[in-house]
Amino acid sequence: SYVLTQPPSVSVAPGKTARITCGGNNIGSKSVHWYQQKPGQAPVLVIYYDSDRPSGIPERFSGSNSGNTATLTISRVEAGDEADYYCQVWDSSSDPVVFGGGTKLTVL
Amino acid sequence: QVQLVQSGAEVKKPGASVKVSCKASGYTFTSYYMHWVRQAPGQGLEWMGIINPSGGSTSYAQKFQGRVTMTRDTSTSTVYMELSSLRSEDTAVYYCAREGMGGNLAGWGQGTLVTVSS
Numbered sequence: 445s446y447v448l449t450q451p452p453s454v455s456v457a458p459g460k461t462a463r464i465t466c467g468g469n470n471i472g473s474k475s476v477h478w479y480q481q482k483p484g485q486a487p488v489l490v491i492y493y494d495s496d497r498p499s500g501i502p503e504r505f506s507g508s509n510s511g512n513t514a515t516l517t518i519s520r521v522e523a524g525d526e527a528d529y530y531c532q533v534w535d536s537s538s539d540p541v542v543f544g545g546g547t548k549l550t551v552l
Numbered sequence: 553q554v555q556l557v558q559s560g561a562e563v564k565k566p567g568a569s570v571k572v573s574c575k576a577s578g579y580t581f582t583s584y585y586m587h588w589v590r591q592a593p594g595q596g597l598e599w600m601g602i603i604n605p606s607g608g609s610t611s612y613a614q615k616f617q618g619r620v621t622m623t624r625d626t627s628t629s630t631v632y633m634e635l636s637s638l639r640s641e642d643t644a645v646y647y648c649a650r651e652g653m654g655g656n657l658a659g660w661g662q663g664t665l666v667t668v669s670s
Contacts, residue, residue: 540602
């Protein structure tokens with residue numbers, strides 16, 4: 445089955461840029477979606493189709509995908525961005541929905 | 553607006569079954585696939601399966617084959633997820649999530665905590 449690899453944690457100072465990676469074999473050929481999950485809450489879709497933002501998601505959130513790595517970029521990080529972030533793809537294998545292990549973003 | 557409202561928390565004994573409901577509103581129920589995802593305490597997201605509310609067809613993750621059943625009731629716009637032969641490792645928050653474009657999960661229920669304990 446397809447495997448997505450994320451760093452367990454990323455730390456960033458307020459106002460700086462956070463980059464969260466999601467690695468997978470030839471992930472650039474797939475559509476990658478990103479979710480934000482704050483403690484005690486359900487996940488929220490923040491990026492779909494690699495780089496599109498749902499309505500209501502700030503422009504500070506952006507995404508890219510090429511080769512074996514997809515990246516979620518959060519510009520001008522705020523304290524409220526502190527959360528767990530998960531990448532997800534749809535794969536043609538027997539279990540089509542695949543999540544990365546998640547990355548905890550800490551705002552210093 | 554899209555709303556997915558799940559049933560309340562459950563406490564079950566090992567070996568029992570649990571059935572979680574997810575009532576949809578704000579959109580045409582039969583037009584979007586529904587997924588179930590679970591999250592054990594302190595762990596990541598784990599996909600369990602998908603149901604087509606229109607025809608009722610399902611596809612389950614290999615890990616849950618034989619233990620999970622997903623159904624729907626179009627008259628009440630509700631999907632159900634039943635998990636049997638519960639064990640302590642099934643203690644988790646269970647989410648329903650409506651599929652969006654390109655296989656993403658665009659809307660989520662609030663989650664249902666299922667605790668399995670003797």
